Amino acid sequence: MRFAFVLGETFSGIRRNLSMVVSVVLVTFISLTFVGAAGLLQQQINQMKGYWYDRVEVAIFLCTDTSTTTSCASGPVTDSQRQAVQDLLEAPTAAPYVKSFDYESQDQALEIFQEQFKNSAMAGTVTADQLPESFRVALVDPEQYEVVNELFSSMPGVEIVSDQRELLEQIFSLMNMASVIAVSVAVVMLVCAVLLIATTIRLSAFSRRRETGIMRLVGASKTMIQLPFLLEGVIAALAGAVLASVTTWAVAEFFIGDWLTGQYPGTGFIAGGDALVLIPLLLLVAVLLAALSSILTLRRYLKV
Amino acid sequence: MGKAGTETSPTQPLVPRDDRVQGQVWNMIRFEQVSKVYDRRSRPALHDVTVEFERGEFVFLVGASGSGKSTFIRLMLREERASSGTVYVVGRNVARLPSWRVPRLRRGIGVVFQDFRLLPNKTVYANVAFAMQVLGKGRAQIRQTVPEVLGTVGLEGKERRMPHELSGGEQQRVAIARAIVNRPEILLADEPTGNLDPETSLGIMAVLDKINQNGTTVVMATHDDDIVNQMRRRVVELHTGGIVRDEAGGGYRTEVEA
Known part of the structure; x- marks a missing residue:
């Protein structure tokens, strides 16, 4: 009531x-x-x-024809330079920081690019040789990016080391x-x-x-x-x-x-x-x- | 207040003061040396008023406008607090009541005004029932009580009328019905006949008298001398905030003055 x-x-x-x-x-x-x-x-x-x-990696981009940085002055990355980078990733200096790494070729890079931009007109105009090949490195501790950067960025054939976390x-x-x-x-x-x-x-x-x-x-x-x-x-x-x-x-x-x-x-x-x-x-x-x-x-x- | 003092005629309290022990209050209403000042610069609305009303009394509170009648009523309802002195209602010092107990005080006091104060969009029945609904009374009880009370005030068969369809006298009867529907021990009427013609006023007085006969203490503020003279009840006269006369069975003017 x-x-x-x-x-x-x-x-x-x-x-x-x-x-x-x-x-x-x-x-x-x-x-x-x-x-x-x-x-x-x-x-x-x-x-x-x-x-x-969990997925973010440090990407070590290797030189292409179109690279402009000084470390790429000698042109696209050579097989021996690529091998040197891979060796260093496996060497005891870098290994404690590296959880795992993958190699991404130019063709794979194109595939990923086309997948990401499939709704955009850009997808059709980009070719594989415009995209850099890269090593995708997962770090044990993502905060340790600087160490990896120092180790790799001055190597011949490496265009740039980029921390994708920064983009995020x-x-x-x-x-x-x-x-x-x-x-x-x-x-x-x-x-x-x-x-x-x-x-x-x-x-x-x-x-x-x-x-x-x-x-x-x-x-x-x-x-x-x-x-x-x-x-x-x-x-x-x-x-x-x-x-x-x-x-x-x-x-x-x-x-x-x-x-x-x-x-x-x-x-x-x-x-x-x-x-x-x-x-x-x-x-x-x-x-x-x-x-x-x-x-x-x-x-x-x-x-x- | 020298003026009021010189005018004071001998007052005759109904119950001798000595019969009461301090703190043991059996009166319905008691004012002890009550003063009320609204504004420091103007004169007090009430000045050193001491008066008692017994259970079942019918008291006229007379005096010109501004004599303090309304303040008197507001103090009893605790619409105001006394500036000094104490107001007791049914033995309770109203100034000392905690605010959450004030509604209970008001439940014991019915009030009627000159301007009726009915709800214009509610029927007669709904106006009276409203006073019970807001106290949380049950529907069955309301259905039983409201017609009874409307009968008491002489409004049988008008339950479904709207206030604007009623005469002034009938509207005041609705207001009275609303004031007594919760069976208060005290009924305060502030100029209840102020807006009514003399004949209609007599009808209202008959209703108030009936309510008083049923045991309710009635305090009526008025300056309607005809009514006071006809009723011959206790008269308390206020003048500029002080009591100048308290007479059982009195008229509007004292015999001496008249």
């Missing part, structure tokens, strides 16, 4: 104040979607780190920046949402001041008087959070999970399932913010 009555009051308040409640829903929706996006980016970063750090770090830092931006936008939007909830509750309390006045007079408890307003704010924010959750999930499932994974297979993208972890967080943020701003507003504007 009591609960049904409180809910009834809540929904009559929402009906009377519908346009404000809708705006709370939308602002909460947008702001939490940004929170969700930041969450997805972080998940994607973690996923890629886990996926790539760049991608990660881009993604991190994107998620920082998303969080910043989310924070601003959440401030809007909090203020909007406060205004909505104020208006709602004002438009129902007759009812609350009578409630006070006949001795209704503080809970009975304030709870409908609190619930009004929380329900509106929760509705926004549900929309944001659905959006976040849909982005993870369809955009990242289906479309991006289809575009770049083997990159290790997250999917809709990963987004489910974020949903309780979004709902919790919505409830806490709405409850907090409602309580503060009610304390000021609805005396009991």
Whole structure:
């Protein structure tokens, strides 16, 4: 009875104040979607780190016809130079750092290139002799890249030693920046949402001041008087959070999970399932913010 | 407050002061040297008021506008706290009640106003039922009690009317029904006949009298002299915040003054 009555009051308040409640829903929706996006980016970063750090290698690129570095002044790598690099990889100086290594010929490099860029017009124009052959070296400790660099970069026939982790770090830092931006936008939007909830509750309390006045007079408890307003704010924010959750999930499932994974297979993208972890967080943020701003507003504007 | 002091006529408390031991309060309402100052620069709304109302009494609180009647009522409801002195309602010092106990205090006090304060979008029945719903009363109890109380105030058969379809007198009856539906021990009426014509006012007085006969203490603030003169109940007159007369079975003016 009591609960049904409180809910009834809540929904009559929402009906009377519908346009404000809708705006709370939308602002909460947008702001939490940004929170969700930041969450997805972080998940994607973690996923890629886990996926790539195992696979990332140091690549020792050997000279080609088109190489321009000074170590390649003598033209493309010769068989003996290639052998020297391989010997050093197997020698006791380098071996403690090297977990394993593979040789990648120019034809293999072309194959991989064409696979990666199969949707791009570039794939057809590149030929095998434009791509360097390389040794793909997996390190025991990926942090030890510098040692390997020093050992190999000055060898004749070696064009460059590149740490692929560095490339990844760049991608990660881009993604991190994107998620920082998303969080910043989310924070601003959440401030809007909090203020909007406060205004909505104020208006709602004002438009129902007759009812609350009578409630006070006949001795209704503080809970009975304030709870409908609190619930009004929380329900509106929760509705926004549900929309944001659905959006976040849909982005993870369809955009990242289906479309991006289809575009770049083997990159290790997250999917809709990963987004489910974020949903309780979004709902919790919505409830806490709405409850907090409602309580503060009610304390000021609805005396009991 | 020299002016008020010179005007003070001999007051006659119904129960001699000596009969009471400090701290043992059996009165329905007791004001002990109560003063209320809203604003330091203006004169106090109430000044050193000491008065007691017994269980089952019917008391008129009379005086011109600004004499402190409304402050008197607000202090009992703890809408305000006294600046000094103590207000007891059913033996409880209302200023000392923790805020979460204030609703319970108000449940024991029904209030009626000059402007009725009905909910315009609710029927007569729903207006009265609202006072029970917000206290969490069960549906069965509401269904039983509301028609009974509407009967008490003389509104049988008007349950489904909306407030705007009723006359002023009928609206005030709804307000009274709402005030007593939770069976308070005290009914405070602040100018309940202020917006009503004399004939309708008499009808309202009959209702209040009936409620008083059933054992409810009624305190009515008014400046309707006809009603006070007709009812011949206890009259407490306030003037500029002080009690200038407390007379059992009095009229609006004292016999001396009139």
